[in-house]
Amino acid sequence: MARAETGTPKSDLDDLSAQIATLKKDVSALTKTLGDLGVHSKNAAINGAKRTASDAYEAGEAQFHAARDQAERAGQYAADTVRAQPATSMAVAVGVGFMLGMLTSRR
Template identity: 40%
Template structure:
C-alpha cells in the first residue's frame, strides 16, 4: 500500500471563529497580566518613595537637633561673654544699633 499524500483543506469559518476567540482570550489574559504588573511596579515605586522620604525626614530631624544644640551652645557662650565683659558688650550693642539706624534711615 502506498501512502497517499494528504491534501490541505481550507479552514472553515467555524475554525477561524474558534481561532479568533482563542486570540481574544489570549489578549484578555495578556492585558490582565500587564495591568497586574503595572500595579505591582506602582506599589514598588510608592514603597521606595516612602522609604526615601522617611530617610530624608529622619536625617533632617537629626540635623535640626544638631543645629539647635549648636545654637544653644552659642547663646550660652554669648551670655557668658556678656557677664564677663558687660561694658564691651554694651559698646558692641550700641555700635550695631547705630549701624542699623543708619542703614534703615533711608
C-alpha cells in the same frame, strides 16, 4: 507527489473556531498579565516615593536639630561672654546700636 488533504469544510471551521478560542484565552491572559504589571509598577512607584519622602523628612529633621543645637551653643557662649566681661559687652552693644541707628536714620 503526495497531495495534502484539507478535510471537510466542517472540520476546517471547527479547527478555526478552536484556534480563535485559544487566541481569545491567550489575549485574555496577556491582558491580565499587563494589568498586573501595571498595578505592580504603580505600587513600586508609590513605595519609592514614600521611602524618598521619609528619607527627606529624616534628613530635614536632623538638620533642624543640628541648627537648634548650634544656636543654643551660640546663645550660651554669648551669655557666658556677657557674664565674664559685662563692661566690654555693654560697650559692644552700644557701638552696634549706634552704627545701626546711623545706617537706618533718614537724613
